[in-house]
Amino acid sequence: MNSRFTKTAVWVGRFTFLFVFLLGCGASRQNGSVADEAINLDDLLGEDEMSQVGNESEQAEVLRLLGIAPAEQQPQNADFTTISQRPDPDGMQADVDLLKQELSEKDKEIMQLRSELTDKELKISEMEAKTNVPAQPNVHFTGQLSEPSPQFKSRYQNALNQYKARSYNEAVSVFSELLLSEPNNTLSDNCQYWIGESYYGLINYNQAITEFEKVFSFPNSNKNDDAQLKLGLCYIRLGDKSQARAEFDRLLAIHPNSEYVSLAQKYIAKM
DSSP, X not given: OHHHHHHHHHHHHHHHHHHHHHHHHHTTTTTSOHHHHHHHHHHHHHHHHHHHXXXXXXXXXXXXXXXXXXXXXXXXXHHHHHHHHSOOHHHHHHHHHHHHHXXXXXXXXXXXXXXXXXXXXXXXXXXXXHHTOOOOOOOOOOSOOBOOOHHHHHHHHHHHHHHHTTOHHHHHHHHHHHHHHOTTBTTHHHHXXXXXXXXXXXXXXXXXXXXXXXXXXXXXXXXXXXXXXXXXXXXXXXXXXXXXXXXXXXXXXXXXXXXXHHHHHHHHHHO
């Protein structure tokens, strides 16, 4: 308000001075050109305009020092700020794609490690089964079979329970002791058969084959067809399909009325 009042006073003073000046010079310079007067007036006006421009420059400088941008510059600055703060969608998508690729590679590595771990655990189980195998008895049969004693039956059931609980090594140990104690009773062939089954459970298929073949040495054993079927399965586990088929064919030929005939035929059909 004071600034505008001051400028108005300056203008009034200048016009008053100009008017007096022209009146004073009228008598002595009546022949002076109007152009000269116009030039003087223009000079005065030009000086005022320059002063006004200077004042505007000073005001702009003050605003700049105060951190206040001129009105016409504010929209441009606002637009620039908005653009600079706008996220880069292409860059973010590239980061997401990279993370997905890394996760996929990690998943493949984990699957590979799990596969290798499974293979190693299987090999360890096979090695443990071989190292923990109890010595097998050499059983001699006299030909005449007797009924097992009550103690034999009790221990036989205990060994069978060990097998069902997957305590295969313990089962092998008890069945082997029973064969040594009473080799010629009606459960002896069953003891031999379950020794073979225990080795099969231990994934020791070669030893299981040996034990199943011993079952055939017992006369009129009720486990002959069981042992014959398991021989075929052992060879399948070992990857010997040719020998497995031969064992299944032998089952069909020797035991045509066995309950395992249909099962053997199914295995043969898949080979």
